[in-house]
Amino acid sequence: MRVEHYNRLLGMMASRRSVLKGAAGAASLAALASSGALGTASSAFAADMSADELALRKQILQIPGVGKGQPGDAEWQKVGEMVLGPTKANVKQGEFAGVELTFMGLNNQGQHNFLYRGFLKPWETYTGATTKWIDLAQADYNARLQQAVATGTVDFDVIEMGAPFEGDVCGKGLTSEMPDWVKTQLDMDDIVAYLQPPVGTWNGKQYRVTVDGDTHNFNYRTDVFADADLAKAWDSYSDDKKGLTKWGVPTTWQQVQAVTKFLKGQKFQGNDVYGYLDAPKPWGGFGFYFLGSRATAYAKYPGDKAFLFDEDMKPLVNNPAWVRAIQDVLDALPFEPADQINADPNTTGFSQFLAGTGSMIPWWGDIGSNAKTSDSSVIGDTVGFSILPGSDDVYNRKTGKWETLSSGPNFAPNCAYLGWGVYVMARVDGDAKKQKAAWSAAAHLGGKDLALWTAAYPSGFQVYRNSQHNIDEWVSAGYDKDFITSYLDSQFNSYNHPNAAVEPRIPGIFQYYSAAEDILANTFAGKMKAQEGADAIAAAWDKLTDQLGRDSQIKLYRAALGMT
């Protein structure tokens, strides 16, 4: 139906990409100057799109329409049909007849793979290929993948995988290199800067079709921080307010700590109110990101990419910056709800914050996308977003001193996990038809217009393209302007922050996190002092680096950070 639109669009693509390149450059410049300027930069993308494309995108966003209930299979198929244009430009009808692909991915809450089933159905009808699905629970995912790789039981052609695992999979030559026609179809330059290569590549080869972006942002309760009674109490609060003279949202970790202490024992709308929520309970390695979010502002010095390890893979986790973050958790825990020691990020995010307990948490974008849909949260509209808090002083690991920057507090958003991607396995490479089919499917799922829809509706995927920062599109789809501006800015300003902390993609990174979680759990339970715990983590990490092969780890680490 819309083939002609797309053919026309494809013709225009070359010229548009050059414009985009310029705009992306401008965007990062703008981010350097001031993080708030990004909104204007992004509208350049909207202006760049043709009227036809904008109309199509608008139409896509109307399925089923924000506030019209959760979309299901019918909607997924409809959207998949509408974004089929780029595929039709590259693939003839029925070209993949007889090809059967096996797709391994997550089946989190009936999302991920289930959406993909729907999105791919029109693709299957058009191309003639069929797909079989391997659905995994997120908790099993890492082990299953590692064990499949180790025992040679890779029984899938396409996989949904997070960038941190690229070292384990792409590094072992198991994935297929992206053909150039896919790069063109995907409009790769539209992807936000921090997810550009080296992310998605290994040894200079492009492997990943990005479908998701990830960062920790800062979620807070707008109603709590606008409450008059609390403001009055804050005015008469005698402790050190760390520069937060008027009651409002903290912007530094020092203020977060002060507010958390202050709120203990206060009432809000007749209930106990709490400040920041820590997540001390291990969570399969993912919990370490939450200490990371507290630590990056202390540990990530502007212009220095290293914050987990130094250039020689010596752990930095026991330096004063990280120890201070651990100590912060220890200091804050007594002021958090009872049982907080047993809360993992899942609890803090979905059982506590969205249910109305606590007023500040760091999380991935899922909190924001969940908060709004009325039947999945209690707090509803009363959430605001920003990038993670900063710190008045930052630790410079090279001089070994805490420094106060002339530009003000040091911000360093924690771009945790780098999002999901779709990868094609190398086992299809022997069969040209299957290879093209697999890449076509991956490109369909990584398409630009599909991305707009997956970010706007429950899908498990966040924004990852600059073209998704067009506030007008979201508003016309039914989103509240203030809410969506606050939300999108918190995401994009983290992605594009000049001092963003981007985790290194080295093999076994989750093993480092998991080992650290165990020791941190003991530290938070009071079995060790902060420094002792940090030293124990550093020792465990060193041992792990030795086990994984120190020389190769150092090489890969430096490559991942773009060092030589």
Next chain:
Amino acid sequence: MANTAAAAHFVGQFDSIPPQRRLAGRLLIALGSIGFVLIVLLQAFDAAGIVRIGFTNWRPTLYAYGGWAVLLCVGLVLARGQRGWRALFILPAALFTIAVAIFPTIFGLSIAFTDWNLASLSGQKFNGIDNLVQAFHDPFYINALLNMVYYVCAVLVEYAIAFCLALLLNADIRGRKFWRVTFLLPFMLSPVAVSWMVGKSMLETRFGPIPRLVRWLGVQTPSFFGDPIWAKLWIEAMNAWVSIPFVMILLLAGLQALPKEVQEAARVDGASAWQSFWQVTFPLMLPVSVTAIIIRTIFQLKLADIVITVTAGGPGGATDTVSSFIYRVYSDRSNVGYGTMLAMIYLVIIIVFVTLVLNFVGRRMQRMT
């Protein structure tokens, strides 16, 4: 016990078997064995690349094993008559178990003595007893082992409750079917569901029904998993909730099997309910009890799901179990060499422990009967 003598009596029987039949039986077994070995060798040579036959997988070996097992059984019956028939009772289960378990056991042992992290590019490296040494210096492992002492002791409490429930269900009550199925229900819920529905939802400190009940009883800020001792108790409570029905059903079947005359005789003697239970029912129930406790203990020693989901071993390792720790090492950290060694050490400890318990109980029971 009573039947040992009788069993010995059975063994004493021999039937005369014609020599030809005996020969045929032995021949059959020999043939089967040769065929099986031949196919295994062929497959091995093929896999090693010495000969080219073109096997795509090891299925032929599986089929050959099956064929050999059948020939073995037939051969035994032919060669040994009655004794062969008797062997036939145990052979299928034994041959089956060996078939499925032997390879993983050998493979597991071969992993246990290597340094193998799946994320390591250099792969598997033999490292002797390094893993063993490391295990005994691993504070997390030692802590988990000590926690298991608590969890195993808790089995006795589960057993006591289960026994009471079994007695209740065995009493003269109306609507037995309802009570029985009701009491069995908790066991049917999957551990994953229990961890979430009970551990996370019902115990949610602010809105969960149990905290609300506790608050109503007067405790202001209930904390279930913040304190090490309470955390241990609550984990075990959830675990007991799931497992008690298992023990209960075994004991109930045992109670139902008890000869009614014995209990009636005790009652006629004027024994009180307590006396008749303690002196008649309980001793008679000992064999079933031992089985129930042993099986339940072994399951308890593998406790992991609930701990992983609800506390991840916290606070500060208070609820950690060996299995959940091994799970973290093996699955989360892909450190399969070390993880397997941890499990092997555990296996040895358990075998020694269970053997000791069985011997002790065996001697006690012999004295009692």
Next chain:
Amino acid sequence: MTTTAASLPRVESRVAARTRWLGNKLLIYAALIFWAIVSLFPVYWTITTSFKTARDVQLGHLLPWIDYQPSWIGWKSLGLSPDTIGTSSPTRDEFLLRFTNSVIVGFAASALAVVLGSLAAYGLSRFHYKLLWMRNHDIRFFFLSQLILPPVVLALPFLVLYKELALLDTHFGLVMLYTLTVLPIVVWIMKDQFDTIPMELDEAAQVDGLGPWGTFSWVVLPIALPGMVASFILSLILCWNEYFFSALLTSTAAKTLPVLVASQTSSQGINWWTMAAVSTAAIAPLAIVGVILERYIVKGLTAGAVK
């Protein structure tokens, strides 16, 4: 005077006995009701949660229609609510495929385990064996030892084994493994059961000219049936809820239900309602089997034991 004095204590004792009997009954029923609540409340919680929206879950609402308005949310997400039952739904297809696989694998493995296990248990109960160095006691322990290793460390061995045997993602492979894991339980339970059946029965049958297999099938088996049913139910439940190997060894064709429960939670939150609906749907067949087979656990056994 004397007559009344003699009869009074008798009346009193009858009244006392009557009250004691009543008291006992009351105590028994109180205990039954208490434990029924303990058993049922979490199940009730699970079932009702499948009808709760996130708000109702998080605020811990208890009573439908009073605390909260039940909705089909959990069942809808599975494609099993009244309004979605007629439409196409990939989640329902997925659920039904997994459900069918669970039924096939669970029943096949439990049945196989009960057959193999009962035979072995009868043998162990009645005859003396010597397998290599192992005698009866050791053989029984050999079966039990298969139960001890934490499943997680068998991941790599079984992956390699099943890959080489081309058993990955097959029902057959899963049935083999599940049979192995429940076989020890069946052997131990059934050995106890056979031990309680008097040897005289066997001997009588032998006198009648029945061989060991004839004795087993015609005389012992009918009596031991309740024990077999009990071990079948226990095995079925264990197989039905097995999660680890199912997640490891299956991918598209043989995948089972428990994985679906676990996948309702992730870094995108928790779908309480779907998890509850899957759990509820997963208990239902077990409960039905329990209700149907419950009577066999009890009846025949007593008959046999009294003889």
